[in-house]
Amino acid sequence: MTRQERGxxxxxxxxxxxxxxxxxxxxxxxxxxMWMYHTLSYSVRNGVRTAVVxxxxxxxxxxxxxxxPKTINDIATxxxxxxxxxxxxxxxxxxxxxxxxxxxxxxxxxxxxxxxPYGALSNCSTFNTLAWPPNDGNGTYNGVGKTVRIDIRTPFxxxxxxxxxxxxxxxxxxxxxxxxxxxxxQF
Numbered sequence: 001m002t003r004q005e006r007g008x009x010x011x012x013x014x015x016x017x018x019x020x021x022x023x024x025x026x027x028x029x030x031x032x033x034m035w036m037y038h039t040l041s042y043s044v045r046n047g048v049r050t051a052v053v054x055x056x057x058x059x060x061x062x063x064x065x066x067x068x069p070k071t072i073n074d075i076a077t078x079x080x081x082x083x084x085x086x087x088x089x090x091x092x093x094x095x096x097x098x099x100x101x102x103x104x105x106x107x108x109x110x111x112x113x114x115x116x117p118y119g120a121l122s123n124c125s126t127f128n129t130l131a132w133p134p135n136d137g138n139g140t141y142n143g144v145g146k147t148v149r150i151d152i153r154t155p156f157x158x159x160x161x162x163x164x165x166x167x168x169x170x171x172x173x174x175x176x177x178x179x180x181x182x183x184x185x186q187f
Contacts, residue, residue, distance in 0.1 A: 029160050033177065036086065036156055040179040043082035044152045047093075048181040050078040051132055051148045069131040072105060076124035079152065080109045091154040093124060097133045098147030098185075105130070133185065146185045153178040 054070040072095060080088050088110035096104040107124040133148050156177045 025159060029158050033156055033158070036154070037177050037179065039083055039086055040091075040152050040154065040177060041181070043079045043086070044093075044150050044179050044181040046082040047075045047079035047150050048148055048183045050075050051150070052183045052185050053187060069133075072107065072127035072130050072132045073125050075132055075150070076107065076109055076127075079150075083109070083152075086154055091152055094151040094153075095132055096149040096151070098149070105132075144185050144187065147182060148185060149180065149182040151178060151180045 050070055054068050075095070076093060079093065080091075083091065086109075089108060091109040092106060093109060094104050094106045105127065107122050107127060109124060133146065153176050155174050157174050
């Protein structure tokens with residue numbers, strides 16, 4: 001093998017290696033994004049389930065303490081326990097009752113560290129006395145068959161942003177991932 005042939009091998013490896021590394025990083029980032037999305041979807045589905053089985057007719061007995069009705073803090077805790085690997089200080093929840101004209105409530109799963117990237121919401125634990133879904137006195141919001149909807153949104157920093165034109169050498173792209181779950185009050 002001559003010296004010129006060794007140089008050609010290096011150039012060929014460089015021309016083939018860079019796209020292969022990009023493809024590997026892309027596969028890892030897409031997999032991580034899908035994992036985060038499925039984790040968000042699973043956790044918010046558990047939160048909605050917690051809310052719908054503890055509606056207006058939930059039975060609270062001394063034999064089977066169901067803690068009826070659940071509060072926003074209780075539901076946020078159920079979501080946080082299901083959202084393993086998601087930063088709770090950046091995960092924003094929005095609770096929407098089923099009746100038209102009812103106000104939605106938004107909060108973070110945990111106290112954000114520093115300034116949140118989008119808005120200054122409170123921690124969900126501040127809603128430890130607010131029953132969810134709320135009762136307007138007529139059972140309109142939390143009556144059997146009423147809709148309960150919870151949205152979750154969290155930022156996703158992707159390493160693929162380093163390869164986008166015009167980005168800085170180590171600039172991770174930031175986008176929001178979200179999931180929504182809707183169900184009807186069962187009891």
